[in-house]
Amino acid sequence: MTLARAGILLCLAGMSGCATVPANSGQVSFVGYAEAVFRHQNEVSSRLMMLSEAEQLPETEEFDHAQEAMDNACHYLNEYAERENSHEIIGWHFKAKVQDSVQACDQAVQHMEALLNTVPKQP
Numbered sequence: 666m667t668l669a670r671a672g673i674l675l676c677l678a679g680m681s682g683c684a685t686v687p688a689n690s691g692q693v694s695f696v697g698y699a700e701a702v703f704r705h706q707n708e709v710s711s712r713l714m715m716l717s718e719a720e721q722l723p724e725t726e727e728f729d730h731a732q733e734a735m736d737n738a739c740h741y742l743n744e745y746a747e748r749e750n751s752h753e754i755i756g757w758h759f760k761a762k763v764q765d766s767v768q769a770c771d772q773a774v775q776h777m778e779a780l781l782n783t784v785p786k787q788p
Contacts, residue, residue: 702771738773741766
């Protein structure tokens with residue numbers, strides 16, 4: 666193993682070692698948790714768009730604030746996914762920001778989903 670590769674592995678191990686997975690997340694690893702949060706946020710965002718296009722989304726400050734909070738809380742996770750998809754090199758400092766933001770993103774997504782569950786279903 667080269668010295669550079671050993672350094673990268675050590676850095677990644679150290680980064681994931683500092684990241685914690687919430688006990689109620691149902692995930693074993695932080696990477697699994699982050700992926701689950703990203704997918705959940707995409708599902709909730711898709712639901713928001715569908716309800717908005719069908720003009721079934723309540724136009725209230727509560728919904729606006731919840732959507733804005735989710736967008737802000739999930740900003741780093743979404744940017745990470747974009748960078749990863751573009752095969753960009755992602756620095757450890759940015760990865761740390763992403764790790765620090767995932768739990769807040771998860772909570773914002775759960776709040777938005779709870780609000781969406783209050784919207785009456787149209788026939």
